[in-house]
Amino acid sequence: MIDFGVVVHGGAGTPEEYADGCRTACEAAFRMLENGTDSLDAAVEAARLLEDDERFNAGSGSALRIDGKTVEMDAAVMDSGGHIGIVINIRNQKNPVLVARAVIDTPHIALAGRGAEEFAARAGFGPYRHVSEQSLKRYEKMMGLVREGKAAQVNPLWKEVDSAFVRRFSCDTVGVVTLDRRGVFAVATSTGGAMPMLVGRVGDTPMPGCGFYAGASGAVAATGIGEEIVRHMLSRTVYDRIHQGMDLQRACEENISLFPRDITAGIIGISRNGYGIFANATMAHFAMVSGSDWRGGMLPGHEE
Numbered sequence: 188m189i190d191f192g193v194v195v196h197g198g199a200g201t202p203e204e205y206a207d208g209c210r211t212a213c214e215a216a217f218r219m220l221e222n223g224t225d226s227l228d229a230a231v232e233a234a235r236l237l238e239d240d241e242r243f244n245a246g247s248g249s250a251l252r253i254d255g256k257t258v259e260m261d262a263a264v265m266d267s268g269g270h271i272g273i274v275i276n277i278r279n280q281k282n283p284v285l286v287a288r289a290v291i292d293t294p295h296i297a298l299a300g301r302g303a304e305e306f307a308a309r310a311g312f313g314p315y316r317h318v319s320e321q322s323l324k325r326y327e328k329m330m331g332l333v334r335e336g337k338a339a340q341v342n343p344l345w346k347e348v349d350s351a352f353v354r355r356f357s358c359d360t361v362g363v364v365t366l367d368r369r370g371v372f373a374v375a376t377s378t379g380g381a382m383p384m385l386v387g388r389v390g391d392t393p394m395p396g397c398g399f400y401a402g403a404s405g406a407v408a409a410t411g412i413g414e415e416i417v418r419h420m421l422s423r424t425v426y427d428r429i430h431q432g433m434d435l436q437r438a439c440e441e442n443i444s445l446f447p448r449d450i451t452a453g454i455i456g457i458s459r460n461g462y463g464i465f466a467n468a469t470m471a472h473f474a475m476v477s478g479s480d481w482r483g484g485m486l487p488g489h490e491e
Contacts, residue, residue, distance in 0.1 A: 192476030249379020362408030
């Protein structure tokens with residue numbers, strides 16, 4: 188049994204050296220929980236720190252859409268008390284997760300597109316237009332392969348996409364799960380989307396039960412190829428397993444094993460009995476729980 192804790196991931200496909208960013212976010216959230224902060228605010232703060240680290244595909248580091256100029260982001264927050272806030276395809280914001288948190292204080296659960304942006308402005312979040320150097324380099328490399336004929340041609344109707352090509356450039360979702368001293372679970376997720384992607388594309392990150400879920404038995408956050416995560420309802424499926432009494436780590440491993448190896452997928456979770464972390468690719472992560480030493484870095488047994 189644990190009293191409180193936090194688990195952070197930087198996205199399925201993130202390299203080992205990114206674990207320091209996960210550690211920074213994790214330690215900040217853990218200190219908040221130690222001091223009595225509620226699980227939702229701690230999760231949001233950890234996600235905000237990851238959004239500000241341009242190495243991750245969220246917030247300031249968000250990927251470009253296939254038009255080479257558009258950045259659209261998704262974020263979601265939820266706790267086991269039934270609070271949910273979601274923003275979808277929001278533009279011109281530094282920290283979409285903060286806007287998602289603000290949605291909780293409205294009668295709504297989700298806001299999208301221009302409406303989400305107008306809400307953010309009214310809520311006091313100033314405009315922020317930025318494309319990171321890393322996002323530009325990833326986009327240029329991707330389109331270079333397309334021009335050289337080494338990948339399926341990206342076209343407006345998106346009729347041919349090579350899965351290995353998508354896997355190579357996908358660096359999805361950051362996610363945080365927390366448990367506070369009062370026994371409340373929370374989850375926060377944020378993403379700039381997969382690459383390549385059409386303008387307007389939405390993945391698993393803002394969809395309850397797919398990219399995230401929190402309930403009385405725990406909190407779960409998924410990462411990877413969003414379309415496949417949605418098809419599996421991954422986060423709710425793992426949550427249901429732990430609600431039924433399955434060990435959390437086992438639930439994570441068994442459900443990720445259902446994905447073919449060419450479909451990148453990963454998951455983290457926390458319950459009163461501990462936490463789980465698993466992916467079928469490298470995934471930077473970090474965890475801290477009360478009464479236990481931290482465990483961070485890379486998952487063993489997975490090759491680049």
